[in-house]
Amino acid sequence: MTTISRRRFLVSTGAASLLVSACGAGGGREALLPTDPLVGARETRLAGADAKVIRKSMTAGPVDLDLAGRVTPTWGFDGDAIRANVGDILEVELRNELPEETTIHWHGIAIRNDMDGVHDLTQSAVAAGERFTYRFLVPDPGTHFFHPHTGLQLDRALYAPLVIDDRDDPGQYDAEHVLVLDDWLEGTPEEAFARLGAGMEGMDGMEGMDGMEGMDGMEGMDGMEGMASSDLLGGHASDVSYQMHLINFRPIEDRPTFDVPAGGRVRLRLINAASDTAYRFAVGGHRLTVTHADGFPVEPVEVDAVLLGMGERFDVIVTASAGAHPIVAIAEGTDQVAGAVLRAGPGDPPSPAARPAELNGQVLTYGDLRPTEAVRLASGQPDTSLTLDLTGNEADYMWGINGKPMSDLDPFDIEEGQTVRLTFRNRSTMWHPMHLHGHTFALEETGARKDTVIVRPDESVSVMFAADNPGQWMVHCHNTYHLEAGMAGVISYVR
Numbered sequence: 001m002t003t004i005s006r007r008r009f010l011v012s013t014g015a016a017s018l019l020v021s022a023c024g025a026g027g028g029r030e031a032l033l034p035t036d037p038l039v040g041a042r043e044t045r046l047a048g049a050d051a052k053v054i055r056k057s058m059t060a061g062p063v064d065l066d067l068a069g070r071v072t073p074t075w076g077f078d079g080d081a082i083r084a085n086v087g088d089i090l091e092v093e094l095r096n097e098l099p100e101e102t103t104i105h106w107h108g109i110a111i112r113n114d115m116d117g118v119h120d121l122t123q124s125a126v127a128a129g130e131r132f133t134y135r136f137l138v139p140d141p142g143t144h145f146f147h148p149h150t151g152l153q154l155d156r157a158l159y160a161p162l163v164i165d166d167r168d169d170p171g172q173y174d175a176e177h178v179l180v181l182d183d184w185l186e187g188t189p190e191e192a193f194a195r196l197g198a199g200m201e202g203m204d205g206m207e208g209m210d211g212m213e214g215m216d217g218m219e220g221m222d223g224m225e226g227m228a229s230s231d232l233l234g235g236h237a238s239d240v241s242y243q244m245h246l247i248n249f250r251p252i253e254d255r256p257t258f259d260v261p262a263g264g265r266v267r268l269r270l271i272n273a274a275s276d277t278a279y280r281f282a283v284g285g286h287r288l289t290v291t292h293a294d295g296f297p298v299e300p301v302e303v304d305a306v307l308l309g310m311g312e313r314f315d316v317i318v319t320a321s322a323g324a325h326p327i328v329a330i331a332e333g334t335d336q337v338a339g340a341v342l343r344a345g346p347g348d349p350p351s352p353a354a355r356p357a358e359l360n361g362q363v364l365t366y367g368d369l370r371p372t373e374a375v376r377l378a379s380g381q382p383d384t385s386l387t388l389d390l391t392g393n394e395a396d397y398m399w400g401i402n403g404k405p406m407s408d409l410d411p412f413d414i415e416e417g418q419t420v421r422l423t424f425r426n427r428s429t430m431w432h433p434m435h436l437h438g439h440t441f442a443l444e445e446t447g448a449r450k451d452t453v454i455v456r457p458d459e460s461v462s463v464m465f466a467a468d469n470p471g472q473w474m475v476h477c478h479n480t481y482h483l484e485a486g487m488a489g490v491i492s493y494v495r
């Protein structure tokens, strides 16, 4: 299989050539690069005189994961969650002990462009054995996470939460837990990607095979995961066959228990760090009050369950009734789950087989989300509108934007100070969680602030953002395999 290396080479080459061709495309307008003095200017404007510096080191390297007693080698970070306050300067030294290059991307926070961690676009990749220090001001509170932006590394265990607190907002809750959801792959993501390239795991790939020739491909699949289908996602739900699903790196057989006070208000910060799986999340016997979407506050809204695409976060409050209750995240379109226990005092633990009725109750929709006044974007007409057609299919596994993989796609030019309208039109056969770096957009439908939005087949979703953070920013599908196949573009500030 030469597919992977060829595609990776193309992506790298495409982005790298963007760096050198600052005055290239766009009719002589100059791209505002990560090295531009304007990139640091915003941070200087936001910085308080006495900003606290939080120093960490984070080693990316081989780690052993204990999956319900089975020790499994993978790649991960040595540190846990990073937590800071709004206005702090975060200084993280990445030590790369992986056998290949990497970077760290700080997903969801609008930091300075040269610290955004996209290799060959905002920085050079950090080579094996090398170090790189990220240093940036954290401008907004919220539930975020960080992960590499290199190849398929995210589908190993290379991720951790990034939680930014607001000193002025102590929070109306008695306990708090961070829950990171992930799909767990046996074997390497590179092998999984190679199988996708051959059309073996995708449903359409199977349909494309005729007669007995299909048999080999079918035998190669683990169960029915490749056929996963979901009404909530408008059809085919996922491409890769996963063996298990994790909450905070633990499978259902060894699910974590979260101890909380009975009757207390419990804030759960939910993060979907999976590569190819959306989760429907519920807590047995409890309603969820959604308070934040992708880190930004919304008017509290009560539902039974939330659906999280890859890269999405929701903060929810539950008022814990006495006893032990099942927390279940079902891998959308399958019957596989990740789970945990919410324990408020004594009581028998719920069966790991429990499937709370709430999972099939009222599921949060984007239409339910309303921004709080404090985070509402000033309304007004957009100064520029960009349309991104999401294109491709499972059969040949060539995903792209406007019919092209990132390596062939011209950057989308914008200017600082503009209000930008971005429309994602899904012309492909599958849903995509579309993510924008460096900005938190507003859903046109409701004004709710987000940075990742699910776009179903045949659906069109528009978002608006204020172009206030100069640089070169990725916009891409947060399905790790779709991204690797090319479903990405660059929003380029120009002058």
Ligand code: C2O
Pocket (backbone or CB within 6 Å): 105, 107, 147, 149, 311, 435, 437, 474, 476, 478
């Ligand atoms: Cu989690 Cu390019 O992002």
Ligand code: CU
Pocket (backbone or CB within 6 Å): 399, 431, 432, 433, 477, 478, 479, 482, 483, 487
């Ligand atoms: Cu996608």
